[in-house]
Amino acid sequence: MIYIAPSLLSADFSTLNTEIKRVRDAGVKYLHLDVMDGAFVPNITFGPDLISCIRKCSDMFFDVHLMIKRPERYIDRFVKAGADSITVHYEACENPMSVINLIRSYEMQVGVAISPNTPVEHLYPLVEYIDLALIMTVEPGFGGQSMIPEALDKVRALKKYVSERGIQLDIEVDGGIKPENIGLVTSAGANIIVAGSAIFKAKKPRSVIQAMKESAAQNPYKG
Ligand code: DX5
Ligand code: ZN
Numbered sequence: 001m002i003y004i005a006p007s008l009l010s011a012d013f014s015t016l017n018t019e020i021k022r023v024r025d026a027g028v029k030y031l032h033l034d035v036m037d038g039a040f041v042p043n044i045t046f047g048p049d050l051i052s053c054i055r056k057c058s059d060m061f062f063d064v065h066l067m068i069k070r071p072e073r074y075i076d077r078f079v080k081a082g083a084d085s086i087t088v089h090y091e092a093c094e095n096p097m098s099v100i101n102l103i104r105s106y107e108m109q110v111g112v113a114i115s116p117n118t119p120v121e122h123l124y125p126l127v128e129y130i131d132l133a134l135i136m137t138v139e140p141g142f143g144g145q146s147m148i149p150e151a152l153d154k155v156r157a158l159k160k161y162v163s164e165r166g167i168q169l170d171i172e173v174d175g176g177i178k179p180e181n182i183g184l185v186t187s188a189g190a191n192i193i194v195a196g197s198a199i200f201k202a203k204k205p206r207s208v209i210q211a212m213k214e215s216a217a218q219n220p221y222k223g
Helices: 013-025 048-055 075-081 096-105 120-129 151-165 182-188 205-218
Strands: 003-006 030-036 061-067 085-089 109-114 132-136 170-174 192-195
Touching (some): 003 205, 013 048, 048 075, 061 109, 075 085, 085 096, 085 132, 096 120, 109 170, 120 132, 120 151, 132 151, 151 170, 182 192, 192 205
Parallel strands (some): 003 030, 030 061, 061 085, 085 109, 132 170
């Protein structure tokens, strides 16, 4: 199943409730929430307090992407705020396996992300213990960048690795994805597709979401 996950980072923060409803009404289940700490990445966004506010007005699946150093310090806060899945960066954890176990202890879905310079092989020992792997297709930190095509090789390699071993894993991609290039990531094996500026900066987000779904359906992973 392919899911489009609009990233709230590119929404108009003065009307968040309306922005969220707009994508929900377009038939989207996932909402991607980018948390940045100004240390792991050179940008600061929002934290658990904002997430618990929007939790009150949305039943969407909150896919929380933590771009923060030593995320283990804050997992309980994001659980209480209403996250449905929590994804941490491999590069931000001293011991990724212990952070995975911590997130799991809350009976929460768990993901691990890798930045463009991190080899995909680092994920291999972890894939049995996580629900999703997030392959960054831009340097984390900002919306509106162009997709790095080399990241597609990592998606293909990871998809092959898990398929050969019969491991169930969602592969998420994040950064620079729009209707024109979504087919490249779905045919490479990704099934959760984050898009921020392509959706929220569009005049008609619903049409963009529809175009992305159609192109994804026309470009499936074929093994
Ligand atoms: C970047 C964030 C992304 C960002 C994507 O660090 O993780 O989720 O919002 O935005 P676009 O789709 O505009 O590249
Ligand atoms: Zn993200």
